[in-house]
Amino acid sequence: MIPPIPRRGFTRAERGAVGLNTTQTPVALFEKCRQFTRAREIQAAGMYPYFKAISASEDTVVVIEGKRRIMLGSNNYLGLTHHPKVLEAAAAALHRYGAGCTGSRFLNGSLDLHEQLEHALAEFLGKESCIVFSTGYGANLGMISGLVGRGETIYLDKLDHACIVDGAKLAYGETQRFQHGNLESLVRLLDRNTSGRGTLIVVDGVYSMEGDIADVPELVRIARHYGAALAVDDAHALGVLGPNGEGTGAHFGMQSEVDLVAGTFSKSLASVGGFVAGREEVIHFLKHHSRPFIFTASLPPANTAGVIAALQVLQDEPERRDQLWANARRLQQGFQSLGFDIGPTQTPIVPVLIGPLDTTFLFWRKLYDAGVFTNPVVPPAVPPSQCRLRTSVMATHTPEQIDQALEAFATIGKELGVI
Numbered sequence: 001m002i003p004p005i006p007r008r009g010f011t012r013a014e015r016g017a018v019g020l021n022t023t024q025t026p027v028a029l030f031e032k033c034r035q036f037t038r039a040r041e042i043q044a045a046g047m048y049p050y051f052k053a054i055s056a057s058e059d060t061v062v063v064i065e066g067k068r069r070i071m072l073g074s075n076n077y078l079g080l081t082h083h084p085k086v087l088e089a090a091a092a093a094l095h096r097y098g099a100g101c102t103g104s105r106f107l108n109g110s111l112d113l114h115e116q117l118e119h120a121l122a123e124f125l126g127k128e129s130c131i132v133f134s135t136g137y138g139a140n141l142g143m144i145s146g147l148v149g150r151g152e153t154i155y156l157d158k159l160d161h162a163c164i165v166d167g168a169k170l171a172y173g174e175t176q177r178f179q180h181g182n183l184e185s186l187v188r189l190l191d192r193n194t195s196g197r198g199t200l201i202v203v204d205g206v207y208s209m210e211g212d213i214a215d216v217p218e219l220v221r222i223a224r225h226y227g228a229a230l231a232v233d234d235a236h237a238l239g240v241l242g243p244n245g246e247g248t249g250a251h252f253g254m255q256s257e258v259d260l261v262a263g264t265f266s267k268s269l270a271s272v273g274g275f276v277a278g279r280e281e282v283i284h285f286l287k288h289h290s291r292p293f294i295f296t297a298s299l300p301p302a303n304t305a306g307v308i309a310a311l312q313v314l315q316d317e318p319e320r321r322d323q324l325w326a327n328a329r330r331l332q333q334g335f336q337s338l339g340f341d342i343g344p345t346q347t348p349i350v351p352v353l354i355g356p357l358d359t360t361f362l363f364w365r366k367l368y369d370a371g372v373f374t375n376p377v378v379p380p381a382v383p384p385s386q387c388r389l390r391t392s393v394m395a396t397h398t399p400e401q402i403d404q405a406l407e408a409f410a411t412i413g414k415e416l417g418v419i
């Protein structure tokens with residue numbers, strides 16, 4: 001029998017009597033935390049690349065640990081985080097509506113700004129309706145888990161983003177995964193499904209670790225043949241692909257054939273939040289069935305107004321997209337001419353294949369010391385032998401900044417025997 005904990009807490013003698021005579025009582029659940037030493041070892045070796053705090057930002061240049069560094073690892077594709085119209089709109093909304101919505105869209109947290117943003121996005125994307133979530137992660141989670149019920153099936157590309165995978169885990173339906181970009185293996189899986197129940201295919205429009213583009217025309221053909229719905233996560237395609245930056249469907253001239261477009265505001269739209277756009281009845285259903293939409297606080301006013309402004313700038317200043325692509329080509333060609341392997345990228349996401357984990361961390365550290373910030377991608381995100389430094393350009397990088405980064409890559413690449 002365990003004695004009850006007295007309301008006033010234990011005296012020293014009582015702690016001893018019930019076996020609480022150490023301040024750190026071992027708890028089996030936390031044993032794995034005690035044994036997790038890998039990150040601390042990398043920290044001790046000075047190679048730890050994560051959680052680097054930025055103390056000031058000028059868009060393409062950030063200050064970390066007191067030193068200015070070229071930011072080559074951001075998804076701020078159009079460089080809108082510092083655009084005067086975005087900042088002005090965010091500041092005005094902050095003063096008009098306050099710092100937060102303090103509630104769910106469903107209850108007290110809906111603003112006219114959210115509705116304005118949903119209408120603007122639906123119109124821009126050529127869809128009937130749109131629903132705004134508090135993150136892009138939540139948008140995919142809410143879209144998939146809200147729509148796919150018992151007996152229904154979700155088909156995922158093996159390199160789909162984690163939030164798509166998690167959305168499928170949260171859904172009551174069954175999940176099948178096909179090899180990355182291998183639509184024959186998707187067809188084989190679909191052939192085996194004789195249930196006649198609802199099916200959803202979900203892909204990334206642009207893959208975040210590789211930079212390649214999903215084959216939307218073939219996916220549409222397959223979806224139509226099997227009566228499946230097709231959802232494209234355009235997190236890395238909005239503002240980047242398509243004649244006006246509408247994303248992957250528009251890039252192929254097939255936007256109307258993509259049933260659901262999901263996306264984020266944390267990349268080209270320079271803020272935080274996400275959305276799903278599609279048929280009115282589907283969006284209406286999600287508004288009443290999507291738990292990651294209903295059971296969380298809504299997007300804060302300043303962010304919402306900032307995204308509305310960013311969406312307008314995206315359309316008013318197409319030259320930003322042209323500059324983004326010019327920069328992407330400069331970076332891709334620069335790496336290739338130096339002899340780096342950048343894989344199958346077709347976009348401003350440019351991964352540089354390094355190989356083993358230790359070399360990748362060392363390469364990252366040397367670049368960091370040379371004033372270039374990149375993102376190391378290591379297992380489980382990629383196989384152990386395919387560690388990489390993921391770079392991504394912005395429209396606002398100058399050619400000199402790109403060349404300076406390439407020079408640093410060249411020097412370190414030769415020193416470490418990568419090229």
Ligand SMILES: Cc1ncc(COP(=O)(O)O)c(C=O)c1O
Pocket residue numbers: 135136137138140161163204208233235236264265266272273274
């Ligand atoms: C493909 C993809 N989908 C969704 C997300 C999630 O977006 P957010 O950062 O808005 O949660 C990301 C962000 O990393 C992403 O790369």
